Amino acid sequence: MTAPSSVRSRRTFDGTSVAVATSVMNIATYGFTMLAARIIGPSEYGALAACLSLLIVLQVGALGLQATAARRIAVDRGNVAAIERTVLSLTTRVSLVAGVVMLVLCPVINRLLNLDDLLTAAIVSLAVVPLTLAGGQAGVLQGERRWGALSVFYLAGGIPRLVVGTSLILWRPDATAAVLGVTLGLLFPVAVGWWVLRERRTPDVAAPEHSARSMLVESVHNAQVLFVFFALSSVDIVMARHVLDDHDAGLYAAGLIMTKVMLFLPQFIVVIAFPDMASPESRKRALVRSLLAIGVLGVLAVAAARLLSGVAMIFVGGSDFGEVEDLLWVFAALGTVLAMLQLQVYAVLARQARRSVLLVWGALVAIVVLGLQAGSVAALVTTVVSVDAVLLVVLTLASLRIARDAPPPPLPGTLPG
The missing domain is CATH 1.10.357 (Tetracycline Repressor; domain 2)
Incomplete structure (x- = not known):
């Protein structure tokens, strides 16, 4: 109707x-x-x-x-x-x-x-x-x-x-x-x-x-999941300080400004979609539409960062960071993937999943292990984008399957995901 x-x-x-x-x-x-x-x-x-x-x-x-x-x-x-x-x-x-x-x-x-x-x-x-x-x-x-x-x-x-x-x-x-x-x-x-x-x-x-007790238990679980996501979205700058020299680490930090813009730009989509993702009858529709909306914004931003890289450089440090200009579109892609991952993390919270959180922990470990092998700005950002993209695909497939098959969960319970 x-x-x-x-x-x-x-x-x-x-x-x-x-x-x-x-x-x-x-x-x-x-x-x-x-x-x-x-x-x-x-x-x-x-x-x-x-x-x-x-x-x-x-x-x-x-x-x-x-x-x-x-x-x-x-x-x-x-x-x-x-x-x-x-x-x-x-x-x-x-x-x-x-x-x-x-x-x-x-x-x-x-x-x-x-x-x-x-x-x-x-x-x-x-x-x-x-x-x-x-x-x-x-x-x-x-x-x-x-x-x-x-x-x-x-x-x-x-x-x-x-x-x-x-x-x-x-x-x-x-x-x-x-x-x-x-x-x-x-x-x-x-x-x-x-x-x-x-x-x-x-x-x-x-x-x-x-009860207050059940809400407190759920809130602690939610905080732990969000903490892992924040660690996942921030650990690369720490890695940069270890595997790159000061100059290249500074270039990486400048590129991450573009990443953070793309992460926070579609934040309103997550806010509006979350209540619908918590409702079994609207979960799949809300997730798919929100992923598509973030994806469209991301594609436009990546294209703009590629075609108008000179303009984008104004917002990420100017001519002093010119060496990172050719990689700005990659950092924009990273921000888009992270924004979609953020939506998926909230989808995990919406259905109170537990096993899915282990995938996020696994991705965090993978970024640390693989990131230690990177020797350049391009290698590090490519590694991070690749790991995050794999995690996004896996979580999306799991979310769509659960949204289709799982019965409505009882509120206070601990559920598999």
């Missing part, structure tokens, strides 16, 4: 709003980072970059909670109120515990990141509280498909960081002010989430299958 034109128009508008919001968020975040590098100088920026890297690692907990909330709400529409109440309560408790643990570990963080400043370590430790709170809130909005509210949520995650953070480092150009700006910026999406979710519905009946 064909959906009415009004419904199709609304879905298109919703998708467009999320796409615009995530793009603005990423641009604002990138903009603040670039401004900070210029304003606070290399040494202070090094400390900021270390703090931001730590927050990226800590973010897997928030993303794990987000995936749990979105999946359960999408699968069990009859218990939305109970799931919402439980996940928001669990998120609050987890965020507070994480904040306390991080504060206790301040001296360790200070030493690990070589900050020489306990205040900076304390500020970045406290950032985990709003970061985690935002994860649970975003999951509820995503699962309920409240795309308009989620778009505002994402905008609040980027624009305030740019405005507040830049203001602070102009006032005091050091890493402490920059980290404070990032932490304060994290409060804005939490405020948006609190406002749109302030009127919680009272559950009609108890839903023991959606």
Whole structure:
């Protein structure tokens, strides 16, 4: 049955709003980072970059909670109120515990990141509280498909960081002010989430299958899967520092700017598709359509990077990195493969698979082993693209088979995949 034109128009508008919001968020975040590098100088920026890297690692907990909330709400529409109440309560408790643990570990963080400043370590430790709170809130909005509210949520995650953070480092150009700006910026999406979710519905009946304990177990599993993906998408720059000289490692890092652009550009597709991938009746259609959408964007970007490489070089470092220009299309292809892999990883989370995660671990090991044999920028990026492409094909075949054959899974169970 064909959906009415009004419904199709609304879905298109919703998708467009999320796409615009995530793009603005990423641009604002990138903009603040670039401004900070210029304003606070290399040494202070090094400390900021270390703090931001730590927050990226800590973010897997928030993303794990987000995936749990979105999946359960999408699968069990009859218990939305109970799931919402439980996940928001669990998120609050987890965020507070994480904040306390991080504060206790301040001296360790200070030493690990070589900050020489306990205040900076304390500020970045406290950032985990709003970061985690935002994860649970975003999951509820995503699962309920409240795309308009989620778009505002994402905008609040980027624009305030740019405005507040830049203001602070102009006032005091050091890493402490920059980290404070990032932490304060994290409060804005939490405020948006609190406002749109302030009127919680009272559950009609108890839903023991959606207990806080079962949600915590699922969130830990989700965080572990996402951590492996982040490691898979980042390990090559570490490999570059070991197998290439400083000059070539710098060229590789410049090429990875193109890769990261292609990884984050279709992020909105993953956000919108995830609730549908969690529903057995729409899982296959959502996965296929989303893979095709990311693939089309990727083909266009790869072609542009090949044909307009000179223009692309403006965004990856300029003439100083000219030696990598001929490989920009390969880095764009890598980013496209990673974006499709990210979708597949979320498909794994949507069906709560377990065995499929071992494939991601295997690919990570393969990249490390094979990457150690690379002796040039071209050899390393080709190796990484090849391993990731094989993983993508295997996961896609497995996902399509499971989407066709597997019965709807019980929510709290541990399932094979």
